[in-house]
Amino acid sequence: MPPPDAFQYAIWRVVPDVERGEAVNAGVVVFCRRRSFLAARIELDEARLRALAPQLDIDAVRRHLDGLVRVAAGDPEAGAIAALPQSERFGWLTAASSTIVQPSAIHTGLSDDPDGLLDRLFTRLVAAPRAR
Template identity: 75%
Template sequence: MPSPERAPSDDAFAYAIWRVVPSVERGEAVNVGVVVFCRRRRFLKALVQVDEQRLRALAPDLDVAAVAQHLDGLVRVADGDPSAGAIATMDQSDRFGFLTATSSTIVQASPIHTGFCDDPEATLQRLFRRLVA
């Protein structure tokens, strides 16, 4: 997690956790990804990991392949991959807004959290290990 003290080399960043919520009525979720945005460093990247066994424990009939495909599309949007559609060609700030928008679909983003870091890639890796992997 980000250090509570800010070093002079640190820049603000924001992140959200992606969760799979197979049944909105039950409210159960599995963390499957993290997306990090650091405007000053021009950094927007996401990592995902689908734990099929955990998802099947919550929803035996869930189409895990479709969920994984959807998450892959979100990662490609974060990367700015033009094959992911028009949203992927927008600027990073707009893409982050899209990737963290409130949704009632099976894949949902957490509220946005903020912090300071000097290495957004290392921060992404740390958050991913702690919150998803």
């Protein structure tokens, strides 16, 4: 098994009202330069978002998040930013923003399985809890 490599990740949060400061985690993006890995996953907890902001346009938020995932994947249909190298796309995807979707601080670590790491981070930090 290859040794672990450094990775970085950030959480995308939906902040319906910046002044209130309330947020719902909606996605995670993981970058591992040495493994040429950049990927993201999203999930919207609509009930939580509606509780915070009944007027929120959930479809617009979903389109915004879908666009971020497409940029991470390098989808040619996602525009010029999606054509940038992975490191530049990750920087753009995690840049501070005052929009409704905001990235967390960037976190780092080591992993020998960035795809599995993305799954674990998504389950722990974003996915709605499931009844067991």
